[in-house]
Amino acid sequence: xxxxxxxxxxxxxxxxxxxxxxxxxxxxxxxxxxxxxxxxxxxxxxxxxxxxxxxxxxxxxxxxxxxxxxxxxxxxxxxxxxxxxxxxxxxxxxxxxxxxxxxxxxxxxxxxxxxxxxxxxxxxxxxxxxxxxxxxxxxxxxxxxxxxxxxxxxxxxxxxxxxxxxxxxxxxxxxxxxxxxxxxxxxxxxxxxxxxxxxxxxxxxxxxxxxxxxxxxxxxxxxxxxxxxxxxxxxxxxxxxxxxxxxxxxxxxxxxxxxxxxxxxxxxxxxxxxxxxxxxxxxxxxxxxxxxxxxxxxxxxxxxxxxxxxxxxxxxxxxxxxxxxxxxxxxxxx
Amino acid sequence: xxxxxxxxxxxxxxxxxxxxxxxxxxxxxxxxxxxxxxxxxxxxxxxxxxxxxxxxxxxxxxxxxxxxxxxxxxxxxxxxxxxxxxxxxxxxxxxxxxxxxxxxxxxxxxxxxxxxxxxxxxxxxxxxxxxxxxxxxxxxxxxxxxxxxxxxxxxxxxxxxxxxxxxxxxxxxxxxxxxxxxxxxxxxxxxxxxxxxxxxxxxxxxxxxxxxxxxxxxxxxxxxxxxxxxxxxxxxxxxxxxxxxxxxxxxxxxxxxxxxxxxxxxxxxxxxxxxxxxxxxxxxxxxxxxxxxxxxxxxxxxxxxxxxxxxxxxxxxxxxxxxxxxxxxxxxxx
Numbered sequence: 001x002x003x004x005x006x007x008x009x010x011x012x013x014x015x016x017x018x019x020x021x022x023x024x025x026x027x028x029x030x031x032x033x034x035x036x037x038x039x040x041x042x043x044x045x046x047x048x049x050x051x052x053x054x055x056x057x058x059x060x061x062x063x064x065x066x067x068x069x070x071x072x073x074x075x076x077x078x079x080x081x082x083x084x085x086x087x088x089x090x091x092x093x094x095x096x097x098x099x100x101x102x103x104x105x106x107x108x109x110x111x112x113x114x115x116x117x118x119x120x121x122x123x124x125x126x127x128x129x130x131x132x133x134x135x136x137x138x139x140x141x142x143x144x145x146x147x148x149x150x151x152x153x154x155x156x157x158x159x160x161x162x163x164x165x166x167x168x169x170x171x172x173x174x175x176x177x178x179x180x181x182x183x184x185x186x187x188x189x190x191x192x193x194x195x196x197x198x199x200x201x202x203x204x205x206x207x208x209x210x211x212x213x214x215x216x217x218x219x220x221x222x223x224x225x226x227x228x229x230x231x232x233x234x235x236x237x238x239x240x241x242x243x244x245x246x247x248x249x250x251x252x253x254x255x256x257x258x259x260x261x262x263x264x265x266x267x268x269x270x271x272x273x274x275x276x277x278x279x280x281x282x283x284x285x286x287x288x289x290x291x292x293x294x295x296x297x298x299x300x301x302x303x304x305x306x307x308x309x310x311x312x313x314x315x316x317x318x319x320x321x322x323x324x325x326x327x328x329x330x331x332x333x334x
Numbered sequence: 335x336x337x338x339x340x341x342x343x344x345x346x347x348x349x350x351x352x353x354x355x356x357x358x359x360x361x362x363x364x365x366x367x368x369x370x371x372x373x374x375x376x377x378x379x380x381x382x383x384x385x386x387x388x389x390x391x392x393x394x395x396x397x398x399x400x401x402x403x404x405x406x407x408x409x410x411x412x413x414x415x416x417x418x419x420x421x422x423x424x425x426x427x428x429x430x431x432x433x434x435x436x437x438x439x440x441x442x443x444x445x446x447x448x449x450x451x452x453x454x455x456x457x458x459x460x461x462x463x464x465x466x467x468x469x470x471x472x473x474x475x476x477x478x479x480x481x482x483x484x485x486x487x488x489x490x491x492x493x494x495x496x497x498x499x500x501x502x503x504x505x506x507x508x509x510x511x512x513x514x515x516x517x518x519x520x521x522x523x524x525x526x527x528x529x530x531x532x533x534x535x536x537x538x539x540x541x542x543x544x545x546x547x548x549x550x551x552x553x554x555x556x557x558x559x560x561x562x563x564x565x566x567x568x569x570x571x572x573x574x575x576x577x578x579x580x581x582x583x584x585x586x587x588x589x590x591x592x593x594x595x596x597x598x599x600x601x602x603x604x605x606x607x608x609x610x611x612x613x614x615x616x617x618x619x620x621x622x623x624x625x626x627x628x629x630x631x632x633x634x635x636x637x638x639x640x641x642x643x644x645x646x647x648x649x650x651x652x653x654x655x656x657x658x659x660x661x662x663x664x665x666x667x668x
Contacts, residue, residue: 016500039660039661040424042429043425043428044427047428047500048500050658050660051659052658052659053660057661059626078661078663079661080421080655080660081663081664082662083417083420084421086417086421086423086424088422089420090420090423090425090457090464091422093378093455093457094456094457094458095381095455096455096456097453097454097456098454098456099453101456119431119433119435120432121427121428121429121431121432122427122430122432122435122459122460123424123428124428124433125456126430126460129456143488166381166382166384202340236661259618280465299663302663303663303664323386324384326377326384326387326414327373327387327388327391327412327414329412329640330415330416330637330638331631
């Protein structure tokens with residue numbers, strides 16, 4: 001079982017496509033896959049705007065289906081509709097110290113990035129525990145994550161070992177991080193990663209004009225003033241995007257060499273990237289628009305996936321409770 | 335609605351009787367009352383001994399019924415069988431900062447008492463949030479608590495106000511602490527409060543011989559060496575217990591005066607206390623022994639109470655989720 005997911009805080013964009021959606025399309029051919037729309041986790045740093053989280057739940061489902069996620073092969077589930085995840089989180093919280101959570105490098109960085117300081121919400125500090133509940137509840141053996149998220153898998157496995165030690169038998173199994181070979185896609189401005197909040201993202205639903213404008217304004221090599229000058233390919237966002245999205249790697253390498261040597265203008269390279277992105281996003285945009293006219297279908301996809309996920313996660317909760325020897329008031333299948 | 339409860343970590347004792355069980359007997363005549371067997375909360379500082387918690391669940395139910403709690407008038411529910419409480423806890427955790435939890439004086443004291451230091455489990459730090467979930471889920475207007483627990487009600491009401499502000503309307507109502515006029519019953523050794531872990535407790539199931547031995551060894555006035563000497567009543571555990579359990583207050587006051595004046599021996603006062611406690615505990619012990627022969631009945635009482643509590647707590651969760659505008663995938667009654 002492979003588990004991934006997204007916080008529903010905005011429409012998905014090209015960064016998501018390159019970083020995860022593309023590999024999920026491949027994984028659904030070879031693996032039992034679950035995508036979790038992580039609305040509970042989204043609230044840990046959006047408690048003052050739950051509206052945004054609600055509005056984006058179906059947007060994310062729409063993005064999944066538009067890129068080609070097939071709900072008959074991939075389970076799409078809503079985190080907040082899986083009570084077993086909340087119960088497992090509370091259970092696991094007894095096996096993790098506050099000091100350990102504060103040492104988590106991912107949490108440390110995100111606390112800084114979000115400017116929480118000492119006023120970090122308890123839910124945010126504990127979200128690695130919530131994530132451990134997700135991963136273990138689905139018995140996910142493989143978890144594709146960004147490199148910066150690897151410590152979260154380590155935290156999960158510490159909890160797995162702690163629970164198994166307490167139970168005296170392997171109730172839970174450890175998970176492995178699957179770190180993608182490609183790093184994070186930079187934003188169109190070349191600054192940090194692509195992110196809606198940075199205003200440097202190209203959404204999957206971008207119109208042809210939006211794509212064109214984004215490519216036209218894209219960061220290249222500021223020292224490359226005339227086409228005849230030699231230009232830098234490293235840190236040049238247009239080439240980074242061509243590497244990520246242009247299937248014709250030979251042609252991309254040829255363009256890089258010409259750019260480095262001098263004589264190749266930015267406009268030529270940008271035109272190629274524009275054509276590549278237009279070709280990639282046109283069918284996605286079209287499917288997205290078509291599906292958006294059928295919200296009942298989206299709801300039904302999410303409901304059916306969530307029902308399946310309920311059974312799986314409830315079973316794990318029952319097994320963990322039995323393993324720890326907790327009181328069982330109703331038959332285990334309740 | 336009045337909500338109280340006990341962590342199932344040991345059999346209940348005279349301290350519980352004087353401090354809470356007695357007033358619960360009165361409350362069930364006048365109020366809608368719920369008693370929560372708080373096994374989830376018990377795990378926050380007993381994660382290494384879940385067995386103890388499980389074994390004591392039915393012991394606590396047994397104690398309730400033995401003292402006269404009537405399950406047709408008082409709802410007895412098992413905390414871990416109420417998933418809505420876990421879901422509310424996780425939700426509320428987003429509205430409380432870690433700094434705020436660390437400032438809670440009850441938590442501060444208990445961290446010291448339990449010697450957790452920096453290695454406090456996350457679940458323990460967050461148990462006031464879990465308690466806020468209990469109180470609000472049952473819409474408890476009145477919460478009888480010891481004086482040292484009053485800050486937990488304040489924490490609950492802060493969460494109530496925060497949720498209501500976010501929702502833009504009064505989704506939840508504030509609770510009031512009901513602090514008993516009588517302080518905590520001291521242990522038989524006169525040291526701190528009565529507690530099983532201190533070995534100074536008289537359990538409700540104590541045999542006549544146990545009661546007699548406990549009273550005989552009870553702490554009085556160490557300066558009162560001869561019956562003829564004047565003795566101190568303050569801090570004298572025998573008199574504290576007579577105040578708590580002897581219905582004939584006039585006679586108790588007369589004995590106090592005689593003890594203070596000199597001429598009244600410890601043995602006389604202890605004999606009176608022994609008779610009082612024997613008369614109080616004999617029928618409780620008898621009912622307890624009788625009920626203990628019917629574990630199926632105890633389970634059924636707990637099941638029925640928990641079913642009722644499930645409906646109430648799930649309704650509150652649905653209302654809070656609707657108030658915050660969270661995504662509703664299934665109809666609200668799910």
